[in-house]
Amino acid sequence: MNKTPQRTAAASAEAQRLLAQYAKRIEQAAGRVYDVADVTALEHAPKLSARLGCKLLLKREDTQPVYSFKLRGAYNKMASLSDEARAHGVVTASAGNHAQGVALSAAKLGIPSSIVMPRTTPAIKVDAVRSLGGKAILHGDAYDDALAHALELVDRGMTLVHPYDDPEVIAGQGTIAREILEQLPQLGVEKLDAVFVCVGGGGLLAGIAAWIKHKSPHTKVICVEPDDSNCMGAGLKAGRRIKLAQAGLFADGVSVRQAGEEPFKLARHFVDDCVEVSIDEICAAIRDLFNEKRAVPEPAGALGIAGVKRYAQTHDLSGKTVCAIVSGANINFDRLRYVAERAELGDDAETLLAVTIPEKPGSFKKFLSHLRRRPITEFNYRYSSSGAAHVFVGIKITEGAAEREKLIQILREQDLPVADMTGNEMAKLHVRFMVGGRAPGLADEHLFRFVFPERPGALEDFLHAIGGRWNISLFHYRNHGAAFGRVLCGLQIPRGQLGDVRRSLDQLGYEYWEETDNPAYALFLGTRA
Known part of the structure; x- marks a missing residue:
């Protein structure tokens, strides 16, 4: 957990000014965004609630027309443009959800749109932008190349629709928090104790935090980041924006090296805590939502759920009502195998062990007897020498680390060399296949x-x-x-x-x-x- 710095009296005065400013912006945005965006459901998650000992609510932004919250901010920005700016068109650089949000919003408003995407962008995303009426321009091999070309188009008179570092974009995302607070009575909820928000550049976090603190100041706003893309949490801890040397790309929707300037300014005032989660925990959260609602979020979309689960390990949520934003569902189908592989590890429900057994008849059978009928999730064997064989085995467990240690002790008592590979990234990514x-x-x-x-x-x-x-x-x-x-x-x-x-x-x-x-x-x- 990364606690945010203590706030001074001067900072408090600045916070009140920002609250008033963004409350007005968000109210204005609420008069625009529903031309394209839906009021998404706020749903109770009974299975996860029972596991975590709290009442967990899910804000289903994955059900928007483009399967992501991004069209709210994009549309609000574009709807606020003058007639002259609209005539010149808009441009953005994106290979993901923001691109589709801009394309759909532009089509609705009759504004020409150019979406600059790296040449490496999967065809399914390029086709999605074009099907929504956007002009997809493939340029460069990486996002930075695409952004540089987008800025050239801005110099020619087009308006940049930034994915997160823009007050109107932030305000559009803030309409999500407005809906949440209005929907609570429908679920019989009088008090929301915390809201967990995925974070990349920070536009979603900033908009939600501003409205929550304006209308429900007792509600904690907690940002959730992958542990390999934690620019917001690192920045809040340091008291200044931090630029990461590299951002992890598994949760590509939040793969940002530096938080936006405007979102960071708001987050410093209104974010209460930050949680970091691993890839395995994100995969487990994807599986959790599938089990709960038969929905499959993208990795960034599952961050809120993963954050609640991590937070519950160190905080007592008994009797609390918390909300996780399910921010999007644009996941490539070919990633599901990897998600399934890692989900059990994310919940500490599987252990991976490397064991050396004697190379002689009956060794396999004897080894399996030591596992005491625990379910086997994976079994890889290779002859090593005339005296030994190496086994890589995945075993289903139900009691987490305590059961893992007990199992390792049982094997060692049988004089079987064993190494715990559960947290070994090289073993999980490569060795299990080699x-x-x-x-x-x-x-x-x-x-x-x-x-x-x-x-x-x-x-x-x-x-x-x-x-x-x-x-x-x-x-x-x-x-x-x-x-x-x-x-x-x-x-x-x-x-x-x-x-x-x-x-x-x-x-x-x-x-x-x-x-x-x-x-x-x-x-x-x-x-x-």
């Missing part, structure tokens, strides 16, 4: 794990950095349907040259980790037992 890939006798091998950008030339750039100086002894690539790929790579590096490799990789700019000492490597892939 069991048995050992290379006895391979000298000077070092292991690295990379995040490759999904763009043309990414692999060639990597090979150019290696420059033919070091032999590639292992290469395993996985794509998760997002704008990045996971790579595990082995390099043969002669003694004294590891520093040269590191410098070459640093210059390349890809995020990487050295994994040579990872126990998963020693057990399954390496040359050491």
Whole structure:
């Protein structure tokens, strides 16, 4: 948890000014946005409420016409433009929900719209923009390239519709909070104790926080971020905007390196706490909403639910009523396999163990007997030598860490070497698909794990950095349907040259980790037992 800084008297006066300003803006937005946006349902989540010991409400922005809240802010901004500005058209840079919100809003208002998207944008998103009447312009290999081109169009007279750093966009998103407070009596709720909001650039958070603190100041506003894209929480803790070196891309809807200037100004006054969640926890929250409502949110859309679950681990929510914003449902179908793989880990309902068993008849049967009929979720085996075999096994558990430790102790009491791989990212991403890939006798091998950008030339750039100086002894690539790929790579590096490799990789700019000492490597892939 990241607590926000204490607020001074001067800050309090500034807060009151901002509240008055944004309350007026949000009221005005409420007179516009319903030309395109729906008043989405506020629903009770009984199954999750029972698990968490509170009353959990879900604000279903995933049911909007473009399956995201983004059209509220986009439409409000564009509806506020003068006739002259409308005639010149609008432009934005986006490969996601904001792009569709701008395209739909522009079509409704009869405004020409240009949506600049990286050339790597999936065809389904490009087609969605075009089907809504927007002009999709493919430019560059990354978002920054697209944004630079969008700004060139602004210089030619078009109006930029920013995805989050604009007062009118923020006000449009604030209409969500207005609806929530108006809908509470319909559910028999007199008091809302907290609202959990996903955060990228901060436009949604800022709009909701401004209205909540205006109308219901006792309600806590809690921002939820992926732990690899925590620019808002880091900034609030530091008291200034922070620019991350890199933002994780699994929850692509909130993959932002720096919070917007205007959203951050509001968040400093009106956000009470920040929660960070892991990829596994986000996947578990996606599954939770499916089990609860038979709906499948995108990763960013599930952040609010994941945040409530994380918050409940350290705060007593008994008797409390809390709300999670389900912000969107634009998930690529090919990501669902990955989500399913990680969901059990996110709820600590599965443990991954690496076990060495004797290579002799009856060993499998004896090993399984030690698990005492616990459900097996995954089982990978590979012959290692005439005396030993390596097993990578997933086991369903119901009592979390305590049961995991008990199970490990049982195996060790049977003199079976065991390593807990549940939190081992390399094992989860790569080794479970590569069991048995050992290379006895391979000298000077070092292991690295990379995040490759999904763009043309990414692999060639990597090979150019290696420059033919070091032999590639292992290469395993996985794509998760997002704008990045996971790579595990082995390099043969002669003694004294590891520093040269590191410098070459640093210059390349890809995020990487050295994994040579990872126990998963020693057990399954390496040359050491």
